[in-house]
Amino acid sequence: MKPAPNDHADVSLPATSSAAEPPRIELSGSWSVLKLGGIEGRLDALQRPAAGAAVVDGQRIDALDSAGAWLLLRLLRRLREGGGVVTLLGLSPPFAKLLDVVAQPARQGAPRAEAGAAPAPKALERLGRRVAPVLEEGLALLAFVGELAVAFATCVLQPRRWRWRPILFNIRSAGVDALPIVALLSFLLGVVVAYQGAPQLRQYGANIFVADLVGVSMLREFAPLITAIIIAGRSGSAYAAQIGTMAVTEEIDAMRTLGIEPMEMLALPKLVALAVALPLLTVFADVAGVFGGMLMARSQLGVGYVEFLDRLVKAVEPSTYGVGLAKAPVFALIIVVIGCFQGFRTRGGADSVGRQTTRSVVQSIFLVIVADALFSVAFSVLDL
CATH class of the missing domain: 3.30.750.24 (STAS domain)
Known part of the structure; x- marks a missing residue:
């Protein structure tokens, strides 16, 4: 047995x-x-x-x-x-x-335990460890831009796929709701430009040229740049936080399960909305900045409103105004792409949402300034 x-x-x-x-x-x-x-x-x-x-x-x-x-x-x-x-x-x-x-x-783990403490990495190895994640993120960004371009082309070929309600909502949230802060900061920037230039202009008796200083600097450079930076901090961070939260709570996976394309639902409406809103905000910033410079010119240099506007029309050429306005759609593309890209890359919990939101703001502002510098070089070469 x-x-x-x-x-x-x-x-x-x-x-x-x-x-x-x-x-x-x-x-x-x-x-x-x-x-x-x-x-x-x-x-x-x-x-x-x-x-x-x-x-x-x-x-x-x-x-x-x-x-x-x-x-x-x-x-x-x-x-x-x-x-x-x-x-x-x-x-x-x-x-x-x-x-x-x-x-x-x-x-x-045995070989590490027997070998003892690992030697400190060499300089080239440390450089490689820092560069590798940057290259990986750059390739992922290119892939994201490609997916966004495919989604845009699909909606152009099939207009019924456009989601107009999210587009109008984003125009209101990123455009109309941003008018007060854009107006205030642009007005103050115009005041600062005129105030800083007033002593030098007064020294040479060229008070009237404050209109040239304010008009060219605001319309060509400062207005589109300060508007893009404000929107990057205000709306770009909101894009990353919204999409990142949806990624953490698996709402994006649920959308794919239901047959809803997240790129068309989340990223594309934001791109179209900001491409419309940012140029309009730039025009509004131009007006507010010139108005602030005009007030400061009256109080510091004794240049009247009529004289200021008359000189402004002669100083600012249409190309100057067009150069500033042409930058706005490019800045809008940068802000939306970076904000949505960092949102889709969110993994983990709430700490990851905060980390990706911070990255989106920093990278958006950095790339906006880089793009503005490249625009300056290109327009200088083209003599615009």
């Missing part, structure tokens, strides 16, 4: 062992998390045989899970501490495979 299997794990060192044979440790029972009982204490109390080699017999093990495999590995490691050879025999193939899977992390 076959003996009933042992319900609990057991380990024993038989007393009968010849001098020529290595000591044999027999394992039996169920080595599972529910049946281990006090086996861990017995393993700690087990003394390693004095001989240089030992045999661990696992033939009578009835059950083995990851907890039991971990204890068995701990036993083998303890027996091998003296440098002797310990052989595991009789373990069934499924149990041996499980033991190998559990032992893999220990094997991977």
Whole structure:
């Protein structure tokens, strides 16, 4: 009659062992998390045989899970501490495979533990570690721009796919709601430009040229740039936070499951809306900035409103106004692409949303300024 299997794990060192044979440790029972009982204490109390080699017999093990495999590995490691050879025999193939899977992390960490502290990375290695994530993010950004272009072309070819309600909502939130802050900052910037130029113009008796200074600087450079920076901090961050929150809460995955394309639903309406709103905001910033400079010219240089406007019309050419206005759609594209891109890259929890939102604002402002510098170089070459 076959003996009933042992319900609990057991380990024993038989007393009968010849001098020529290595000591044999027999394992039996169920080595599972529910049946281990006090086996861990017995393993700690087990003394390693004095001989240089030992045999661990696992033939009578009835059950083995990851907890039991971990204890068995701990036993083998303890027996091998003296440098002797310990052989595991009789373990069934499924149990041996499980033991190998559990032992893999220990094997991977063993060379590091033996080698001690890793040497400090060299300068070239540190540079590579810093550049590699930047290159990866750049390639991902190019892929995102391609997906956005495909979505735009699809909606152009199939006009019924346009989502006009989100577009109008984003025009209101990014355009109309931003009018007060854009007007205030542009007005103050016009005041600053006129105030800083007033002493130099007064010194040479060229007070009337304050209209040239304010008009050209505001319409060509400051108005589109300050408007884009405001929108990058206000709307670009909102885009990243909104899409990032949806990514964390798996709403974007739910949209794909329902057959809704997230690029058409989330990114494309923002792009169209800001491409319409930012040029209009730039025109509004031009008016507010020139108005602030006109007030300062009246108070500091004694230049009347009529004289200022008359000189402004002569100083500002249509190309100057067009150059500033042409920058706005490009700035809008940068802000939307970066904000939505960082939002879609959000992974994890709330901390990731905040991190990606910060990145979107920093990268948007940086790229807007870079684009403005490139515009200045290009227009200078083209003599515009």
